[in-house]
Amino acid sequence: MPTPPLYDFIGFGDEVPGILALVSAAREHKERTRSYPRSLLIFKGNGGLGIGGHLVRGKLAYLDRSHIPSDLKSPNLDPKLYPFGDASSLYKEFLQRTEVKLVALDPRKADSVLRKMLSEANVDILSSAEIKSVVKNGDTLAGINLTNGETYLGTQFIDSTVNAELAQFAGVRKLKGFETFGLPNSELSVSLIFETKGLSVSQLQAIELSYLQRFSDLTDKKAQDWLKIATGNDPALVKQIRQDFKDKDGKLNVLQTGDNLDYVDVPSKALSLAYHAFRGTKLSLSESGAILDNANIAKFPGNRLSWNALLFDVNASDAEALARASAQPTAAMLKEMEFVQQWFKSLGAPGTITVTHAPELYIRHAGNVADVVEPLSGAQMLAGGVPEAEALGTFGYRFDIRGGIAGMAPLEFQPPLFNVGIRHAIARSVPNLAIVSPASGFTGLACSAGRIVEFNVAVGQGIGIACSLALLSGRTLADVTNHEVRQVLAGTQKLSKIYGQGKRSSDVALLAMAERQLGDTTTTIASATDSTVG
Numbered sequence: 001m002p003t004p005p006l007y008d009f010i011g012f013g014d015e016v017p018g019i020l021a022l023v024s025a026a027r028e029h030k031e032r033t034r035s036y037p038r039s040l041l042i043f044k045g046n047g048g049l050g051i052g053g054h055l056v057r058g059k060l061a062y063l064d065r066s067h068i069p070s071d072l073k074s075p076n077l078d079p080k081l082y083p084f085g086d087a088s089s090l091y092k093e094f095l096q097r098t099e100v101k102l103v104a105l106d107p108r109k110a111d112s113v114l115r116k117m118l119s120e121a122n123v124d125i126l127s128s129a130e131i132k133s134v135v136k137n138g139d140t141l142a143g144i145n146l147t148n149g150e151t152y153l154g155t156q157f158i159d160s161t162v163n164a165e166l167a168q169f170a171g172v173r174k175l176k177g178f179e180t181f182g183l184p185n186s187e188l189s190v191s192l193i194f195e196t197k198g199l200s201v202s203q204l205q206a207i208e209l210s211y212l213q214r215f216s217d218l219t220d221k222k223a224q225d226w227l228k229i230a231t232g233n234d235p236a237l238v239k240q241i242r243q244d245f246k247d248k249d250g251k252l253n254v255l256q257t258g259d260n261l262d263y264v265d266v267p268s269k270a271l272s273l274a275y276h277a278f279r280g281t282k283l284s285l286s287e288s289g290a291i292l293d294n295a296n297i298a299k300f301p302g303n304r305l306s307w308n309a310l311l312f313d314v315n316a317s318d319a320e321a322l323a324r325a326s327a328q329p330t331a332a333m334l335k336e337m338e339f340v341q342q343w344f345k346s347l348g349a350p351g352t353i354t355v356t357h358a359p360e361l362y363i364r365h366a367g368n369v370a371d372v373v374e375p376l377s378g379a380q381m382l383a384g385g386v387p388e389a390e391a392l393g394t395f396g397y398r399f400d401i402r403g404g405i406a407g408m409a410p411l412e413f414q415p416p417l418f419n420v421g422i423r424h425a426i427a428r429s430v431p432n433l434a435i436v437s438p439a440s441g442f443t444g445l446a447c448s449a450g451r452i453v454e455f456n457v458a459v460g461q462g463i464g465i466a467c468s469l470a471l472l473s474g475r476t477l478a479d480v481t482n483h484e485v486r487q488v489l490a491g492t493q494k495l496s497k498i499y500g501q502g503k504r505s506s507d508v509a510l511l512a513m514a515e516r517q518l519g520d521t522t523t524t525i526a527s528a529t530d531s532t533v534g
Helices: 016-033 089-097 107-120 165-169 201-216 221-231 235-242 270-279 316-324 331-346 378-382 446-450 453-473 482-491 505-516
Strands: 006-012 039-042 123-126 131-137 140-146 151-159 194-197 263-265 290-300 304-312 354-357 394-396 417-419 433-435
Touching: 006 016, 006 453, 016 039, 016 089, 016 107, 016 123, 016 151, 016 453, 039 151, 089 107, 089 453, 107 123, 131 165, 151 165, 151 453, 165 433, 194 331, 201 221, 201 270, 221 235, 221 270, 270 290, 270 331, 290 331, 304 331, 331 354, 378 417, 378 446, 378 505, 394 453, 433 453, 446 453, 453 482
Parallel strands: 006 039, 006 151, 039 123, 151 433
Antiparallel strands: 131 140, 140 151, 194 304, 194 354, 263 290, 290 304, 394 417
16 A cells, blocks of 8 residues: 655644634744645535635625724724725735625635635645544554545644544544533524525615615504514514614614725624514524524625625534535525525516525634643633733623523623734644644634634644744643743744633632633523623
8 A cells, every 4th residue: 555645734723713713824934944845635615615614605794893992993083994804814814815895705716716725825725525434653644544544644734624533533622512511402503694695785774764764663564564574573672673774873783894804894784673573483592493583794896795694503513514514505505595595586676686695604613622731711811811921912892692592691891902922722632733724723712712813823823833842842732831832933034912801800800700600500690791792
């Protein structure tokens, strides 16, 4: 039999943080040795449909960005146009090359740019690949055996799958769902992203305004009948939904957009109510299993709108099974999508509006690995993250649990603004393996902020540097410190702005107390979040 090929770096999963981690590793190696390493990207998805995981095949075009408090923003910049924190240098390069203005990422451009970046870094690509088993050398990972009989050996490994699939095969313990809160069966919703064409923003504004006016008019009997259908005639739900018909100034809570913005935010549930009245189902994820939620919409030329709005209720086993099945939507999900297509087409003249859905689901979360060098908790995020002397960057985001988590009662926390490190992403039991994804070593509420791509790219850039440092010094990833990586970033003038800030000590103490009870109780807490994000 031929000797299996040996690579320096192997990545499993083609989510953007994992791809950019491989690029970072290759660039650092080239900087130090004047030659590129041998690198390989392996993933389960169909590469013919694009490379880039849920941002490309899942077509999640509306990017969640790092948010910072207003007092940290430059007073000379329009906060609507420059609302974000200082992203990692590699993420900024990715956004620039894909021509992202603010948040709208065209999946086709992302696919092209990621292929180009991988090619520039001499990374080999293998798609439609399934793991059969792994090769271990003591406690370190030595290779991956695929179901087609091929074996690929490596020195340092990066897992960017949402369910830490390579890590699981390698023997790293993974907790199901929100097991760190005593809820092993509970999980975040999954989304099927869809794109409309032929529906302009101005048309959408007019449609939404009409629905808002009618639902707000108690004398409009037909609209009130629709409201009853969409709420299952639930008085408490009706009262809750009515509260968001108007903003804090008493004006109708219309969708938020602008000529200079590449996105649309939808704060009210008027469109959701109209769809569920059409569908004949209750606007309740737990009761109906699927809802058209408040939408995040990315705007593109030619009246192309990408919608992150269609949510499906799943438990932890469902999320794991969907991830294992290459994020393919189920028959029931595709059936719901047919109703969405019918409803949108009914909004315009026949044949003017088309609706197409992504080939893969956006799976927000599917558990977390339990055995990492330094776990990261929600309380640590609230306290400001890693110490400034170790920080590779800063990230700010709310504890976002879109769709809710069964068994969690709401409790509001300020959005954390925390310094980023890499140690929560490195397996302790398999010390040459990093998990750069929502499945990293997060505990408690940390995964709800730490699952965001921008954060994980910052971690991935650091992991890539650590891969090179480990390879060239004969160490494992677990031996590389945050401080070493920070020195490299600072030395190359690629260190992002550091400004993590601890929040109210009472909040930190409250969340820390809950997170210390890991697995000991089903008494749980969650964040009161804006459901129109993530």
